[in-house]
Amino acid sequence: xxxxxxxxxxxxxxxxxxxxxSPGTAxxxxxxxxxxxxxxxxxxxxxxxxxxxxIVLTALNLRPAITSLGALLEEVRDGLGMSGGVAGLLTxxxxxCFAVFGIMAPRLARRFGxxxxxxxxxxxxxxxxxxxxxxxxxxxxxxxxxxxxxxIAVSNVLMPVIVKRWFPDRVGSMTGLYSMALALxxxxxxxxxxxxxxxxxxxxxxxxxxxxxxxxxxVLPWIPFVRDRxxxxxxxxxxxxxxxxxxxxxxxPGPRNGDAPTTATSTPTPGPRTEDAPAxxxxxxxxxPGAPAPAVPARADTAPPALRITRSPIAWALAVFFGLQxxxxxxxxxxxxxxxxxxxxxxxxxxxxxxxxxxMGVPLAFVIPRLATRLPHQGPIVIVLGLCGLAGYxxxxxxxxxxxxxxxxxxxxxxxxxxxxxxxxxxxxxxxxGVAQLSAFAQSAGYLISVPGPLLVGVxxxxxxGWGLPIALMAGLMVPxxxxxxLAGRNRTVEDEAAR
Numbered sequence: 001x002x003x004x005x006x007x008x009x010x011x012x013x014x015x016x017x018x019x020x021x022s023p024g025t026a027x028x029x030x031x032x033x034x035x036x037x038x039x040x041x042x043x044x045x046x047x048x049x050x051x052x053x054x055i056v057l058t059a060l061n062l063r064p065a066i067t068s069l070g071a072l073l074e075e076v077r078d079g080l081g082m083s084g085g086v087a088g089l090l091t092x093x094x095x096x097c098f099a100v101f102g103i104m105a106p107r108l109a110r111r112f113g114x115x116x117x118x119x120x121x122x123x124x125x126x127x128x129x130x131x132x133x134x135x136x137x138x139x140x141x142x143x144x145x146x147x148x149x150x151x152i153a154v155s156n157v158l159m160p161v162i163v164k165r166w167f168p169d170r171v172g173s174m175t176g177l178y179s180m181a182l183a184l185x186x187x188x189x190x191x192x193x194x195x196x197x198x199x200x201x202x203x204x205x206x207x208x209x210x211x212x213x214x215x216x217x218x219v220l221p222w223i224p225f226v227r228d229r230x231x232x233x234x235x236x237x238x239x240x241x242x243x244x245x246x247x248x249x250x251x252x253p254g255p256r257n258g259d260a261p262t263t264a265t266s267t268p269t270p271g272p273r274t275e276d277a278p279a280x281x282x283x284x285x286x287x288x289p290g291a292p293a294p295a296v297p298a299r300a301d302t303a304p305p306a307l308r309i310t311r312s313p314i315a316w317a318l319a320v321f322f323g324l325q326x327x328x329x330x331x332x333x334x335x336x337x338x339x340x341x342x343x344x345x346x347x348x349x350x351x352x353x354x355x356x357x358x359x360m361g362v363p364l365a366f367v368i369p370r371l372a373t374r375l376p377h378q379g380p381i382v383i384v385l386g387l388c389g390l391a392g393y394x395x396x397x398x399x400x401x402x403x404x405x406x407x408x409x410x411x412x413x414x415x416x417x418x419x420x421x422x423x424x425x426x427x428x429x430x431x432x433x434g435v436a437q438l439s440a441f442a443q444s445a446g447y448l449i450s451v452p453g454p455l456l457v458g459v460x461x462x463x464x465x466g467w468g469l470p471i472a473l474m475a476g477l478m479v480p481x482x483x484x485x486x487l488a489g490r491n492r493t494v495e496d497e498a499a500r
Contacts, residue, residue: 051166054221055174058118058155059181061125061218063333064189064211065148066094067358070333071193071351074341075204080138088458091334093142095326095454097149098156098447105157106440114158114165119222121158124151126215133205151215153447157440160425164435171426172373176366179419183361185214190337191355194348307434309441312497314428317487318421319442321382323449324481325417328389330454331474332357332411339467343400353408360412361419368416369423378427381420382485386478389414393475397468414478417485421446430493438494453477 069076069090077087108117128148135144159178167174189211197207309315336357340350372378392410395403425442429435457470464470 048166050221050224051162052174052177054115054118054218055159055162055178056181057214057218057221058122058159059178060185060188061122061215062152062155062182063186063358064214065125065129065145065152066330067186067190067333067354068193068208068211069145070335070337070354071190071347072197072204072207073334073338074347075197076141076208079204080141082138084458084462085455086138086458088455088461090142090145091330091454091458092451093145094149094152094330095447095450097146098153098326099444099451101150101153102157102447103440103444105154106161106436108154109158109161109436113225114162115222115225118155118158118162119219119226121151121153121155122215122218122222124148126212126219128212129215130209130212133208148215157443158436160422160439161432161436164426165432168432172370172423175419175423175426176369179365179369179422180362183358183365183419186333187355187358187362190333190351190358194351307437307495308498309437309494312494314488314490314492314497315438315441315494316445317484318424318428318438319445320449320484321417321424321481321488322421322442322446324477324484325415325421326446326450327453327477328474328481329415329418330450331457331470332415334454335457335461335470336408336411339396339400339471340404342467343404345401345404349404353404356405356408357412357415360409361416364413364416365419368420372420372423373427376491378420378424378489379486382417382482382489385414385417385420386482386485389478389481390475393471393478397471397475400467417481420485421488424488428488428492428494430495434493434495 073087073091076082076090082090105117112120125148128144128146128151132141132144132148135141160175163171163174163178193207193211196210197204200206200210333354337347337350337354340353341347345353368381372381375381388410392407392414395407395410400407421442425439426435429438453473456473460469460473461467
């Protein structure tokens with residue numbers, strides 16, 4: 001009974017199921033583990049699976065809008081009469097939208113719930129992709145692209161938040177699954193767009209618009225969580241309680257699931273959620289035993305203003321690292337196929353090479369987060385990825401066609417700095433609200449930093465008439481990326497630094 005009393009004090013949610021057990025009564029205790037019994041456990045398990053499907057489908061849609069355009073950039077330029085500078089502006093639109101709209105994501109999530117915002121984001125992607133090839137003119141194309149990218153931006157920011165809230169004891173593995181799906185969608189769009197365009201009659205408009213169907217499918221798993229504004233919170237708590245009800249605490253040491261000691265899940269607590277422990281809460285909880293649902297909204301509303309994220313050096317290091325890796329990624333997605341085409345390769349081969357670069361993230365996006373969460377310092381991974389990038393750029397400069405497949409592989413490995421950055425976002429904050437603030441800050445500031453890169457590449461390409469200067473710029477940016485990545489990989493949290 002002492003253990004029951006301890007759980008009751010530390011977890012209000014468990015109290016609603018265990019308080020009926022009096023000191024002399026043994027029968028009510030099994031109802032806490034049976035959980036209302038099989039029906040509730042089955043519902044919660046179904047909810048968890050539906051969330052996983054939603055996360056995977058969302059991740060699949062976060063890059064096709066960009067890589068499908070990269071594969072057909074020459075045709076789009078010819079069809080819309082774009083110059084090299086305007087094409088560079090087009091490849092800079094993604095980071096601009098991610099910076100502008102990404103910063104709005106936490107506020108929207110607090111008001112409507114993260115799942116609701118992601119559902120709306122998928123709808124925006126579908127709408128933008130279906131209309132952008134047909135609106136006519138460069139301005140309309142840019143505006144429709146911005147609509148789709150707005151949906152991508154808010155989903156980008158909220159994916160780490162959703163993973164942290166619903167799967168707090170599996171941050172590494174769930175981030176790996178999400179990153180792997182993102183890489184798969186990225187590479188599939190690069191590889192399939194050109195042959196798909198040919199199959200649809202050679203019209204680049206059809207080849208770009210067809211990707212709206214995938215985004216429309218991704219709306220469906222989130223619909224059950226949009227019934228009210230608290231659906232996400234209740235889903236989170238239900239998922240947390242089902243793990244406890246099935247016989248185990250929600251928090252386990254990091255090495256079991258590849259999660260780091262620095263995440264919010266690393267300190268085992270007797271309650272069903274790490275946020276329930278006093279050391280992990282971000283606000284005072286006065287919730288009555290029979291009404292656990294309002295606890296998270298109250299905490300989400302009060303916690304963010306208390307954390308001054310800009311006072312954290314680790315947050316700035318992570319933002320700059322995110323920005324430099326995003327610069328490399330969007331230059332690669334926007335221009336690499338064109339580099340190979342200018343080297344004499346066909347459009348189909350260039351698209352496949354871009355797909356190879358992107359598909360490297362499928363296995364590595366699952367391995368790197370799990371490896372990163374087992375290390376006290378992620379700096380060595382940052383260095384290895386950076387060296388692969390430097391080698392790939394050197395080969396692209398010296399023999400773009402001769403060793404094209406090798407350079408594509410090396411640059412694909414270097415691009416796995418993105419899942420590493422996402423993993424570090426989850427590791428550099430202890431609480432769900434801290435992850436939300438750090439994710440919004442690092443991604444919005446980072447994408448803002450990455451805006452000039454693709455545009456500058458287009459200007460240099462047009463002014464110099466070749467790829468020597470742009471490739472030199474890409475290689476040069478890899479050096480500071482490694483430096484700030486090492487700083488961002490230190491074993492610290494933004495809560496500790498912002499409180500100083």
